Amino acid sequence: MNLVFDFSSGIPIYRQIMDQVKYLVVSGHLKSGDRIESVRELASNMKVNPTTIMKAYTELTREGVIFQRRGQGCFISESVSKFSETEKSRIVEEKARALAVEAMHLGYSAEEILEHVKKVINKIKRGE
Amino acid sequence: MNLVFDFSSGIPIYRQIMDQVKYLVVSGHLKSGDRIESVRELASNMKVNPTTIMKAYTELTREGVIFQRRGQGCFISESVSKFSETEKSRIVEEKARALAVEAMHLGYSAEEILEHVKKVINKIKRGE
Amino acid sequence: MNLVFDFSSGIPIYRQIMDQVKYLVVSGHLKSGDRIESVRELASNMKVNPTTIMKAYTELTREGVIFQRRGQGCFISESVSKFSETEKSRIVEEKARALAVEAMHLGYSAEEILEHVKKVINKIKRGE
Amino acid sequence: MNLVFDFSSGIPIYRQIMDQVKYLVVSGHLKSGDRIESVRELASNMKVNPTTIMKAYTELTREGVIFQRRGQGCFISESVSKFSETEKSRIVEEKARALAVEAMHLGYSAEEILEHVKKVINKIKRGE
């Protein structure tokens, strides 16, 4: 797994790990059943505190993104969301709202915002 | 100013204030030149410590959303962004990417995501 | 007197008044004996609170820059500094140090800083 | 870090901290990557409230002088200014003008002012 951290972004490292694992799944780099590096491996590779990795993995497990099998490692789970439809909708709407407010405040029009989102989705689908 | 705080969301109060003031601006509820509640007023209305309000206002001032005048109060500033085009684009793209990854991971299609964003923008424009 | 205020600089208005009166003297726009606007006049012209003007004038009087004659108005005084040589030297050195630290931190060389100062002095002498 | 505060100068403590950290950088006492005392350490050493130190560090971070890492501490950042050339020039010119007006008003000649600045720069370079 090729992770990159931005230590000055203010976003916690464990959150950056979570986000990037999710990205690797939606972009097709990781598929359900794939084994991902163990806590220890990743910690030493990325020179990050193991407890930080641990926290990320625990959260990802809780969200149903990965599952941990004792003695074997961590694996990407089936893409069955643990969230209900309304919950999912609420999560996305909240993030969409934050994006919209920020972008509108920076002076972007509705069209420009949608264009931005469309572009980003395509980038992700191409694995960028 | 009609603010609502979610004390259990984990999002700092001062951040919630910032977000909501920005929202009030983009939704047209507040216009440049408008005076907003003073630190003490808002603090007593919202039953929040004045220094917390102060922090929010200071940050908003730094971002150019409002300006503070000692002895007079706080005012919405001209909507001239302090950021360069590339920086603005970077900010929006980053948020758009976070939204896209999260939504795709929850199983939404590109169309559904765009639909969500479009809906939210319209809500904001209608002042909801 | 043609004063310009920067309300968003953080520098108190009364200080800006003091600085600009001093500037008008060193640049030759005002000479000793010249009458300057009364507190009331200036307050109404500049749309500033009279107490603010009052504070500026009081301070300028204390520093010996102007003197107030009851019923007649305020006048620029003789350019006899009330400060001792060591005091004067300390004041200038302190400001010079602040300038130097800031400029060096921004990456300017000694030559560039001196060039900046030289340029500014000439501007002032030309009354700009 | 050897800081000295003047509690009766009217200059906020957090500002004095900022100025002195900047001084330590330009004078070579601190280099990029160096770890500086933690908020608590400095607070207890200088017998100042941690939140005051925090404010100074937050401002220095915003100016790009240092960066803060939760759980690790504060470090001097690369000396890459966040300001554009014109902005840097404006900042220095403003400070130079303030210095020049004040010094000229105290009766110093252009040569004397430049001499003062030159002397101060050399002092800083020698680490005084």
Next chain:
DNA sequence: GTGGTCTAGACCACT
């Protein structure tokens, strides 16, 4: 251990 947020309450500077 680190930084980050918040409260309660005081005092100062400015308009």
Next chain:
DNA sequence: GTGGTCTAGACCACG
């Protein structure tokens, strides 16, 4: 009245 600074002391999040 306004914003701005500081203290003392608490609690949380992160590595």
